[in-house]
Amino acid sequence: MTTVTDAPATSLLRFATAGSVDDGKSTLVGRLLHDSKSVLADQLEAVAHASRSRGHEAPDLALLTDGLRAEREQGITIDVAYRYFATSRRRFILADTPGHVQYTRNMVTGASTAELAVVLVDARKGVVEQTRRHAAVAALLRVPHVVLAVNKMDLADYAEPVFAAIAEEFTGYAASLGVPEVTAIPISALAGDNVVTPSAHMDWYGGPTVLEHLENVPVVADPTADPARFPVQYVIRPQTARHRDYRGYAGQIASGVLRVGEAVTVLPSGRTSTIAAIDLLGQAVDVAWAPQSVTVRLADDLDVSRGDLIAPSAGAPEPxxxxxxxxxxxxxxxxxxxxxxxxxxxxxxxxxxxxxxxxxxxxxxxxxxxxxxxxxxxxxxxxxxxxxxxxxxxxxxxxxxxxxxxxxxxxxxxxxxxxxxxxxxxxxxxxxxxxxxxxx
CATH class of the missing domain: 2.40.30.10 (Translation factors)
Known part of the structure; x- marks a missing residue:
């Protein structure tokens, strides 16, 4: 018998980077990938070659994420760059989002599934309008955790008052938006200060590095905490003699937990039934949880089609x-x-x-x-x-x-x-x- 407690504790964190143009988002992501040893040798050599062709002695780590030709030519991020990497403590899916106001829509895409947002601020410029816009989008999308990364501290002489002033302004603004938590970290993505390893230039800072915080930030893993919702994607009715009576509703559980025998309501019609069976990867199970893809069979022969929502009768949303x-x-x-x-x-x-x-x-x-x-x-x-x-x-x-x-x-x-x-x-x-x- 399968139970909810059989679900492994999540070790995956989805996070997005955001900030104004030239605040160093792509360089930060490149530094994270490079210093966490998540870059293959041939990738690093390709970046080094491209950097030398531009007259740079050191590899331009931003090229690890800026993959479009227009991005490389203009030196800005246009599309959302998704990258996967892992450490011994956690797996990560990151979305490096554009900073230019013209591409704020892409930031919405990248942050829509994120559990954490890293908002970068140039230590020389402070909080600007695009910083506020990205903080507002993070609040709007209910991103649970926000990191303020005050970047380019090397160009501000690693001065603590510069960092403190920016952190105070941003934290106050985020609080007015309803952001529940802000962690401020002073960094230099180019030099690697406080990204993966602690900085030798900022002994006044005693908090975590960016990677250390990403590895340890709590991620909600209990699927029972959310109401169960199952949007029907496809109706399965095999036209064979063996499965003549089979009628299943396939889709991905959006949230919560579904159990065999549970009373459910099909919305928006309001018709009720009970879950007769749940099929997962060809096997019958007693319980399934988000984000598993399953086929649900009901005890009654109801008119259910794509676009309908199956939810427990107790606590079902009102159409x-x-x-x-x-x-x-x-x-x-x-x-x-x-x-x-x-x-x-x-x-x-x-x-x-x-x-x-x-x-x-x-x-x-x-x-x-x-x-x-x-x-x-x-x-x-x-x-x-x-x-x-x-x-x-x-x-x-x-x-x-x-x-x-x-x-x-x-x-x-x-x-x-x-x-x-x-x-x-x-x-x-x-x-x-x-x-x-x-x-x-």
């Missing part, structure tokens, strides 16, 4: 057609009241109408500016939507997986907006939704 959310607009085309869009939530896609844009967030003072009229690229604001069909949305505070959604252009399939159901900031504007003049 709704009225959605209020905080969003980050990622498309060049503005989002306006009256726009008709597609809303993609887990495996379900429905038509939706933008009923109101109650407010837009000012990153300078965290003020909510009412009725902005539109949301431009990289804007963070509130939106009120009306959907053509009910959705079983959770609050994003409760579940990052089933509380998030995308708005899509129905004409060409372009992703317009990343949304988080419910209030994402304590100061969120609570104005009543206006009437866009349309209805479904």
């Amino acid at each position: 709704t057609r009225d959605v209020e959310a905080t969003v980050c607009h990622v498309a060049d085309r503005p989002l306006r009241v009256g726009d008709r869009v597609l809303l993609k939530h887990t495996t379900r896609t429905v038509k939706a109408l933008v009923k109101a844009l109650p407010s837009r967030l000012s990153l300078a003072d965290l003020a909510q500016h009412p009725d902005p009229g539109e949301l431009a690229a990289n804007d963070i604001g509130r939106v009120v939507l009306r959907t053509a069909e009910p959705l079983a949305l959770d609050s994003y505070d409760r579940s990052r997986r089933t509380g998030s959604f995308l708005l899509i252009d129905p004409a060409d399939g372009t992703t317009l907006t990343a949304g988080m159901a419910g209030a994402a900031f304590a100061a969120a504007h609570d104005a009543a939704a206006g009437d866009a003049g349309w209805d479904f």
Whole structure:
């Protein structure tokens, strides 16, 4: 019999790096890979050769992540670079995200699944607007842990007051966003100070190095802590005599734990049944947990299809057609009241109408500016939507997986907006939704 306690404690940490242009994100990632001995010899030689061709004696470690030709030519990160590495204590999947404001949308992509965000700040420049924007995105996406890496301390004479002032400003700003935890570390990614090994130049700092913190930061591993949610991806009905009566619903468990014999509700229809069987890798099991991919069989023959959500009857979300959310607009085309869009939530896609844009967030003072009229690229604001069909949305505070959604252009399939159901900031504007003049 399989039980939840059989699940191994996680040793995988997903984290993202962020910060303004030229704050040293790619160099930090390259330093982590290099000093943790996660770079193959041929990779290092290729980087060294490319660096020499540019007139650099030492390898430019940023080239380990900046893989696009345009990135190498311009010296900036454009796309999200995903890298895998491991130490004796933990495995890591990192997302090196762009710093330029034009590519903030990519930072949303990289941080959406992260359990930790490393926000870099140039010690000479301090906290800038893009730093605040990335902190706001991390707070918006409910990233549990944030590291402030004050980089280029070698160019600030390793001065403690410089670090202390930046750490105080950023920590105060993050606290106003609702970020639960900030760990500030002074580093020099280029020289390697406090990245993997402690710095000999900053004896006034007694905290962990970046890698030491990454290896030891706690990661939530108990699957029972979240409500069970199972979006149906595919209905399996083999057309063979042997499996004539087989009807299974395949997908990945988004959160929580499913058990055989548990009473469940299929949403948005509201029909109820019990879990008759769970198949995992061709074997019947009594229990399964996120993020396992399984096939669920129900005791009753219900009309269940792709896009439906199976959840325990106790604590199942209430389907709704009225959605209020905080969003980050990622498309060049503005989002306006009256726009008709597609809303993609887990495996379900429905038509939706933008009923109101109650407010837009000012990153300078965290003020909510009412009725902005539109949301431009990289804007963070509130939106009120009306959907053509009910959705079983959770609050994003409760579940990052089933509380998030995308708005899509129905004409060409372009992703317009990343949304988080419910209030994402304590100061969120609570104005009543206006009437866009349309209805479904």
